[in-house]
Amino acid sequence: MISNVVYGLVKTSIFEHGYTAIVEDIVWIKTTEVSNHEYRSFVDSQELNISSLLPDSTNWELSGAFMEPFTKHYFRHPAYDDYPVVNISHQQTRLFCEWLTKQFNAKLRAEKQSPYNKIRVRLPTVSEWKNTARLDTNPWSAYPWNGHSLREPTGAQKGKFRCNFVRSKGDYSGIPGALNDGAFITAPVKSYSPTASGIYNLAGNVAEMVDKPCIALGGGWRSRADELQINASPIKYGPTGAMDVGFRYVIEVVEWSIKPKRKLTITAKAIEESIYRIDTNLLMGTEEVSNHWYSTYARQSETSMPNGSIWSDVIPYSQKLESLYFKDNRYKSYPVTGVSQEEANEFCVWLTTIYNQEKKRKYEEVVIRLPSPKEWMDMRDKLYHQVKTNTKQRTLVDNFNCLGQLDSTLRFHNSMNDQPRNKELDGFIATAPNRKFKVGNFYGFFANAAEWTNKKDTAIGNSFLDSKEMLFDNPLKKVKSSNAHTGFRYVVEIIKN
Ligand SMILES: [Ca+2]
Ligand SMILES: [Ca+2]
Numbered sequence: 208m209i210s211n212v213v214y215g216l217v218k219t220s221i222f223e224h225g226y227t228a229i230v231e232d233i234v235w236i237k238t239t240e241v242s243n244h245e246y247r248s249f250v251d252s253q254e255l256n257i258s259s260l261l262p263d264s265t266n267w268e269l270s271g272a273f274m275e276p277f278t279k280h281y282f283r284h285p286a287y288d289d290y291p292v293v294n295i296s297h298q299q300t301r302l303f304c305e306w307l308t309k310q311f312n313a314k315l316r317a318e319k320q321s322p323y324n325k326i327r328v329r330l331p332t333v334s335e336w337k338n339t340a341r342l343d344t345n346p347w348s349a350y351p352w353n354g355h356s357l358r359e360p361t362g363a364q365k366g367k368f369r370c371n372f373v374r375s376k377g378d379y380s381g382i383p384g385a386l387n388d389g390a391f392i393t394a395p396v397k398s399y400s401p402t403a404s405g406i407y408n409l410a411g412n413v414a415e416m417v418d419k420p421c422i423a424l425g426g427g428w429r430s431r432a433d434e435l436q437i438n439a440s441p442i443k444y445g446p447t448g449a450m451d452v453g454f455r456y457v458i459e460v461v462e463w464s465i466k467p468k469r470k471l472t473i474t475a476k477a478i479e480e481s482i483y484r485i486d487t488n489l490l491m492g493t494e495e496v497s498n499h500w501y502s503t504y505a506r507q508s509e510t511s512m513p514n515g516s517i518w519s520d521v522i523p524y525s526q527k528l529e530s531l532y533f534k535d536n537r538y539k540s541y542p543v544t545g546v547s548q549e550e551a552n553e554f555c556v557w558l559t560t561i562y563n564q565e566k567k568r569k570y571e572e573v574v575i576r577l578p579s580p581k582e583w584m585d586m587r588d589k590l591y592h593q594v595k596t597n598t599k600q601r602t603l604v605d606n607f608n609c610l611g612q613l614d615s616t617l618r619f620h621n622s623m624n625d626q627p628r629n630k631e632l633d634g635f636i637a638t639a640p641n642r643k644f645k646v647g648n649f650y651g652f653f654a655n656a657a658e659w660t661n662k663k664d665t666a667i668g669n670s671f672l673d674s675k676e677m678l679f680d681n682p683l684k685k686v687k688s689s690n691a692h693t694g695f696r697y698v699v700e701i702i703k704n
């Protein structure tokens with residue numbers, strides 16, 4: 208099950224069950240609507256003002272139906288423990304989320320090994336909710352499953368309804384038998400088949416609140432089939448909620464615990480292993496300079512690493528990269544970015560000294576420097592012919608901006624892991640590890656990070672921000688200052704053999 212995958216991934220008790228990642232390692236959504244039992248544990252843990260936290264049970268009224276038992280028992284009776292909490296206000300859900308944030312952060316503090324320092328529980332945004340509904344479907348799908356049928360297409364449940372809604376005006380339970388969705392009002396939060404990601408009742412049962420007040424998504428037990436569609440108009444609710452409106456929350460990680468990079472000694476041999484001959488006296492780095500190499504330089508020359516905040520300019524949900532990219536061991540093999548052309552030059556000078564000073568070295572004297580635009584372009588033309596091989600082997604040429612727009616959907620963010628759901632995606636929203644994409648003998652040459660040249664204010668090559676169409680053209684770029692998508696690779700020029 209998904210929950211186990213998530214647990215395996217994060218190794219922290221707060222994710223033990225009931226959550227699915229919607230932004231890899233950053234945002235999780237609860238797989239069920241919040242139940243009466245869960246909301247009650249919040250209310251019952253408070254000492255003051257409990258009455259202001261209780262659902263407004265007077266909302267239970269429906270002309271022509273006998274609702275008194277719900278008014279009296281729905282929230283408190285154990286028979287309804289696993290039913291979604293309803294009749295609560297937007298403000299009450301906020302207090303619930305604040306309370307749960309404190310509970311979870313206390314748990315994290317108690318766990319020495321947790322990868323997270325701090326999380327925040329909150330209602331999802333409209334787009335997070337909709338993208339959750341489309342995690343396992345075609346982008347154009349009307350419901351949180353593929354196809355237009357509201358009945359199970361296969362399996363033991365074939366022909367049964369897959370959600371709780373209204374069949375026709377005034378009919379909340381349907382007629383008995385297979386036509387019936389089985390629920391007169393709400394159904395337990397784990398009713399019906401979950402999506403492939405393990406999420407229950409996105410469509411129907413109770414409409415779900417989002418961060419924006421007064422609107423709830425997905426339709427509820429009083430909604431018609433068309434009102435359950437992902438893009439249907441939201442349900443409106445009043446100041447004390449409604450009997451068909453509940454919520455589910457997301458957990459967003461805001462702070463990670465840092466595992467510092469291990470110490471690295473850069474030797475002449477390591478430099479020799481990092482380059483490939485491109486001309487008689489010229490060798491080029493086969494990959495972009497990594498965070499690990501750059502931080503080794505930074506430590507030894509008392510230079511600072513780039514500031515993680517540059518990530519917020521280029522991608523949504525940037526907090527993980529902001530806190531970890533330039534500091535943490537997990538990103539040691541990613542290209543360093545956020546360095547200015549001058550800083551890249553200084554790194555090259557430092558590396559030259561390292562090489563020429565060492566006793567065990569292949570070449571008597573070298574100069575390590577940034578490539579000229581021409582040197583880089585000549586290499587590009589050679590590599591261009593090898594792209595065919597990649598096509599034949601069905602391996603991607605590089606890490607670029609597959610969907611053309613970064614904030615299009617969460618399924619894109621979700622593809623930050625190594626196994627994208629869709630083969631057309633390269634799997635990375637920001638940079639990829641240096642050695643992930645290869646053409647000929649070179650990694651990350653066409654994209655991943657753009658690269659500084661030795662020509663003033665000029666970078667070359669594309670980056671994770673550029674579309675596929677740009678991958679093979681337009682490589683020269685005027686760049687004034689450091690940014691999150693420009694890194695560099697060096698060339699080694701042999702002065703004396
Ligand atoms: Ca729902
Ligand atoms: Ca990408």
Ligand SMILES: [Ca+2]
Nearest residue numbers: 651652654656
């Ligand atoms: Ca590159």
